[in-house]
Amino acid sequence: MKLHCKRYCYSLLAILALVPLSAAAMAEPNQWDHVSLALQNGQEAAVKNLSAQERLVLQATLALKTEKPAQALRLLASADKASDPLISLLEAEARRQQAIAAVREAGGSGKEVQMLASADLNSGLGEADARLNAFMDRLDPIEGDPVDILQPGPDVASIFMFDKARSRMFVYQPAKDGTLKKITDEYVVTGSVKGDKHHEGDGRTPNGVYRFIKKLQGKDLQPMYGPVAFPIDYPNELDQLHNKDGSGIWLHGYPMDVSRRPPQDTLGCFSLSNNRLLAMAKHVSLGKTWVVVGENLRFDNRSDKQQLTDSIKRDIEAWRRDWSSLNTDAYLSHYHKAFHSGNRNLAAWKSYKHRVNAGKTFIDINLSDLTLMHDPNRWPEGEVAVAEFVQHYRSNNFADASKKRLYLARPDAASPWKILLEESL
Incomplete structure (x- = not known):
């Protein structure tokens, strides 16, 4: 069986390498003060839900973020190292910061300071960073529904x-x-x-x-x-x-x-x-x-969410209406040039649909139980959305109800959504 993850190990070599904390989500000083006060007072719900050990880790991480290594070491002195290997890495970072300060005070060369400052162990202390950032968001939580x-x-x-x-x-x-x-x-x-x-x-x-x-x-x-x-x-x-x-x-x-x-x-x-x-x-x-x-999912933008929903529903409805009209060319205009369904590309799909529709005197299509999801990522075809629904199909010689999934794409917000993939589930 292939391995799906690495077992993370806080080794002695990693600790001695003295990693600096990442500055990926640096906050303004007043934001740090707000977080520090909340952790000290312990009145916020986000703090009350923390274990004592987790609270110490966050306080020490914040002290290191604000370049207070002595404070971090005092906090970590009462932590349980045996149950939490992250403590050793935080202590190592505190001593690295102290070493930089000592070299500077002793008149050490810029090269010595640069060597200490450029030491990189972010793979270890990245968790401390991420946990502090997550805690900050819980203090001022992400509000509103996700756009996608x-x-x-x-x-x-x-x-x-x-x-x-x-x-x-x-x-x-x-x-x-x-x-x-x-x-x-x-x-x-x-x-x-x-x-x-x-x-x-x-x-x-x-x-x-x-x-x-x-x-x-x-x-x-x-x-x-x-x-x-x-x-x-x-x-x-x-x-x-x-x-x-x-x-x-x-x-x-x-x-x-x-x-x-x-x-x-x-x-x-x-x-x-x-x-x-x-x-x-x-x-x-x-x-x-x-x-x-x-990455960087969007929240609480009702206008964008509604515009996305309306645009996808509009273009799916136009596809359904043109299919029901037996205007095969209008129906096929809703498909993307890179379209695939199973082994059929767009050319094969067009040939297949012209052949099928030639034997129809009427087609009636209705959709129910619609699910719409927006993909937060940019694809080569542009923006992508996923639609799933139950398709109720009736014609002069066939009737069926089946679940269907469409992947729709558009290059920009001014363009119509086109069907990139169509699957029967």
């Missing part, structure tokens, strides 16, 4: 959204009226290499819209993946159209003896701590839980 969940249909049980840039997982559950309930917003580990997955073994987590399709546990799952794992349907039809390959992209846990992992530490999977994975497993419904993966 446009219209969950009645068979959508939940949506798991993975933001690789934020190292965050958001889980939503749709209500019958279409509104979304946010279940969680928390730290998640993704692929060790940044960017979108293209090939087997490239270490990247794929961007796109997927579903959980299987549950692995017990004898089907090695202990290094935690108590349970949920594979997604990568590579899907859109991935295959773009010649992406690889497999085995899972949501899984940590090895049983690991309590911390940095933000980019798998070979392409999503990884949660084991207790959080078990808590979230009850929200997974195979085939009915959607997975949206991207």
Whole structure:
């Protein structure tokens, strides 16, 4: 069985390399003061939900962010190193900052300071960074619905959204009226290499819209993946159209003896701590839980969300209407030049549809149970959306009801959506 993630190890060599904390999400001084005060007072709900150890880690991380290494060391002195290897890395960073200050005070050369300042161990302390950033967001939480969940249909049980840039997982559950309930917003580990997955073994987590399709546990799952794992349907039809390959992209846990992992530490999977994975497993419904993966996901933009929803519905309705009219050329104008369905490209599809429609005296098409998702990523064809629905087809010589999935694409917001892929499910 191929390995899907690396087991992260806080080795002595890593500690001695003295990594600086990343400045990926530097805040203004007054923002740091706000976070520091909240951690000290402990009155905010986001703080009350922290363990004492996690609170110490966040306080020490903040002290290092604001170049107060002595304060960080005082905080970490009471922490339990045995249960949390991240403590040793934070201590190493504090001593690196102290060493830089000492060299400067002693009149050391710029070269010596530069050597200490350029030491890089971000793979270790990246987790401290990500956890502090996530805590800051919980103090001032991301409000509003995600733009990319446009219209969950009645068979959508939940949506798991993975933001690789934020190292965050958001889980939503749709209500019958279409509104979304946010279940969680928390730290998640993704692929060790940044960017979108293209090939087997490239270490990247794929961007796109997927579903959980299987549950692995017990004898089907090695202990290094935690108590349970949920594979997604990568590579899907859109991935295959773009010649992406690889497999085995899972949501899984940590090895049983690991309590911390940095933000980019798998070979392409999503990884949660084991207790959080078990808590979230009850929200997974195979085939009915959607997975949206991207970077810097957008929230609380009702205007953009409504415009996207309206534009996709308008163009799907035009496709349905032209199909029902038996105007085959008008119907085929809704297909993208790069269209595929199974083994048929656009030319083969046109030939097939002209042949089928020639024997029809009428066609009646109706759609129900529509789900619409927007892909947060840019594809070679431009912007992409996914539509699933039940298609009710009736003609003079055939009747059928089947589930269908369309991938639609457009180069820009001024252009109509065209059908890039069509699947019968």
